[in-house]
Amino acid sequence: MKTNIGITESNLQNTAALLNNILADEYVLYTKTRNYHWNVIGANFQELHKFFESQYDKLDEIIDDVAERVRSLGHWSLGTLKDMLKFARLNEDIQASSANEMLKNLLDDHETLIRILREDVNVVTDKYSDLGTADFLTGLMEDHEKMAWMLRSYIS
Numbered sequence: 001m002k003t004n005i006g007i008t009e010s011n012l013q014n015t016a017a018l019l020n021n022i023l024a025d026e027y028v029l030y031t032k033t034r035n036y037h038w039n040v041i042g043a044n045f046q047e048l049h050k051f052f053e054s055q056y057d058k059l060d061e062i063i064d065d066v067a068e069r070v071r072s073l074g075h076w077s078l079g080t081l082k083d084m085l086k087f088a089r090l091n092e093d094i095q096a097s098s099a100n101e102m103l104k105n106l107l108d109d110h111e112t113l114i115r116i117l118r119e120d121v122n123v124v125t126d127k128y129s130d131l132g133t134a135d136f137l138t139g140l141m142e143d144h145e146k147m148a149w150m151l152r153s154y155i156s
């Protein structure tokens with residue numbers, strides 16, 4: 001059944017595509033954070049092991065919220081790993097051999113996403129007239145700003 005919420009079909013489609021790109025980025029960041037949770041080594045292993053877990057738990061919630069936002073707009077969310085890699089802008093393959101490199105790499109991804117989200121808030125407001133998604137993306141940006149602060153605080 002068609003979505004009749006006062007936003008044109010083409011604007012809904014564009015917003016859904018924008019959200020699916022974010023979903024893919026979040027998925028890559030989730031996987032990378034989980035990878036580091038498993039593979040981090042060093043004197044502060046236990047602390048970082050737990051810290052990365054708290055971050056991927058938050059990203060797991062975010063992933064679900066973004067996918068369900070796409071569905072709320074009447075479109076299909078991405079759902080395969082192949083598509084996540086295809087549509088993500090973040091790079092999964094950056095090597096990190098030390099805990100500090102892992103922290104810096106994650107921070108860089110969060111900051112990249114914050115810059116994308118800041119731009120996307122303007123795009124969905126000005127071009128697609130979707131204030132609900134603008135509000136949603138603003139909240140998401142704040143979540144990433146908080147996660148970025150925590151990562152930054154570990155880096156000397």
Ligand SMILES: [Fe+2]
Pocket residue numbers: 037053
């Ligand atoms: Fe675990």
